[in-house]
Amino acid sequence: MSRAPPREGPSPTGVAVSPEVEAALASGGAVVALESTIICHGMPYPKNLQTAMEVEAIVRENGAVPATIAILNGVPHVGLNSEQLKNLAISGSQFQKTARRDIAQVVASGSNGATTVSATMFFAHKVGIPIFVTGGIGGVHRYGEKTMDISSDLTELGKTPVAVISAGVKSILDIARTLEHLETQGVTVAAYRTNEFPAFFTETSGCKVPCRVDSPEECAKIIYANQNMHLGSGILIAVPVPKQHAASGKVIESAIQQSLKEAEYSPSSLLSFLFLYVCACTCSWVNMYVYEQYNVNLIICTLFLSDKRIIGNAITPFILDRVKVLTGGSSLEANIALVKNNALTGAKIAVALSDLRK
Numbered sequence: 367m368s369r370a371p372p373r374e375g376p377s378p379t380g381v382a383v384s385p386e387v388e389a390a391l392a393s394g395g396a397v398v399a400l401e402s403t404i405i406c407h408g409m410p411y412p413k414n415l416q417t418a419m420e421v422e423a424i425v426r427e428n429g430a431v432p433a434t435i436a437i438l439n440g441v442p443h444v445g446l447n448s449e450q451l452k453n454l455a456i457s458g459s460q461f462q463k464t465a466r467r468d469i470a471q472v473v474a475s476g477s478n479g480a481t482t483v484s485a486t487m488f489f490a491h492k493v494g495i496p497i498f499v500t501g502g503i504g505g506v507h508r509y510g511e512k513t514m515d516i517s518s519d520l521t522e523l524g525k526t527p528v529a530v531i532s533a534g535v536k537s538i539l540d541i542a543r544t545l546e547h548l549e550t551q552g553v554t555v556a557a558y559r560t561n562e563f564p565a566f567f568t569e570t571s572g573c574k575v576p577c578r579v580d581s582p583e584e585c586a587k588i589i590y591a592n593q594n595m596h597l598g599s600g601i602l603i604a605v606p607v608p609k610q611h612a613a614s615g616k617v618i619e620s621a622i623q624q625s626l627k628e629a630e631y632s633p634s635s636l637l638s639f640l641f642l643y644v645c646a647c648t649c650s651w652v653n654m655y656v657y658e659q660y661n662v663n664l665i666i667c668t669l670f671l672s673d674k675r676i677i678g679n680a681i682t683p684f685i686l687d688r689v690k691v692l693t694g695g696s697s698l699e700a701n702i703a704l705v706k707n708n709a710l711t712g713a714k715i716a717v718a719l720s721d722l723r724k
């Protein structure tokens with residue numbers, strides 16, 4: 367049977383699949399989906415382009431076809447050519463961060479969108495790609511029980527049968543609650559060659575996982591069983607950062623802890639505290655007239671103190687920026703190393719799954 371010529375525009379599903387990805391899917395070959403938020407919002411240019419190209423090359427070297435996913439001028443694309451990838455990397459944050467909730471709006475307005483884990487999973491499943499490699503997924507934020515800030519990545523994992531290969535979640539999030547939420551969503555969580563869930567920059571998080579896998583073939587068997595049972599839910603395969611980068615991960619971890627403290631008591635609030643202290647000292651030396659002034663200062667300083675805590679969606683950018691500065695950029699290098707390692711593992715799993723299905 368002769369194959370139809372490759373399509374230029376989107377298919378009837380509204381998604382444009384590259385000829386290379388389409389051919390691989392049609393023949394039951396190994397395909398690995400890749401997200402674009404990490405390129406546009408996670409790394410600076412030109413490191414982002416270099417990393418994206420290297421990740422695609424690693425996937426190819428290990429026998430699978432890479433399929434980077436993004437929305438270009440309102441059309442979801444699965445598999446980008448080198449020109450499209452370069453444009454994505456140069457445009458950076460001009461591409462709208464697109465989670466599941468944003469897809470319809472980005473498509474309707476004909477805009478450019480960088481897909482997060484939730485949106486990438488959605489499109490991967492839509493075209494029949496069961497495996498997706500990334501760096502880290504979103505999760506339950508610290509104090510998420512109060513703020514309800516829980517990434518849509520977790521709910522997507524609950525309802526979309528795609529296996530996500532990641533290095534776990536960053537410890538700026540609440541890892542224990544993230545795992546609880548994944549359990550509630552019915553997501554299979556497997557740790558690769560370890561019994562502990564990794565914390566992105568570090569191999570350990572203190573949280574045990576119920577399922578350990580030790581080879582790409584074992585992962586492929588779980589994905590295959592998930593498909594055959596029509597469970598309909600996703601799988602999270604957590605691969606720890608490679609050992610040689612985990613050493614610097616300890617430094618990164620302490621930078622995260624310091625940044626979290628700074629977010630709670632920012633430098634300006636510490637200054638106001640100092641001001642309050644000086645006022646109190648001065649007032650003990652002078653008479654009653656100044657005492658009233660001291661009370662006014664006390665009120666102003668207290669307001670200032672409570673105002674300067676960094677809260678809400680400002681926390682993540684603040685912490686990530688501080689971590690980058692405090693580690694002298696080594697957090698970025700670790701990030702790149704773990705993404706490449708995930709690409710290697712993901713490609714091997716994709717090949718093993720393709721072999722199982724033959």
Ligand code: PSU
Pocket residue numbers: 401403404407408465481482483484501502503504505516517518519536566
């Ligand atoms: N975590 C990382 N790096 C990332 C992201 C998360 O360590 O680049 C990105 C991914 O695209 C993820 C998204 O899907 O952030 C989650 O965003 P939010 O917390 O707004 O759901």
Ligand code: MN
Pocket residue numbers: 515516517
């Ligand atoms: Mn959020």
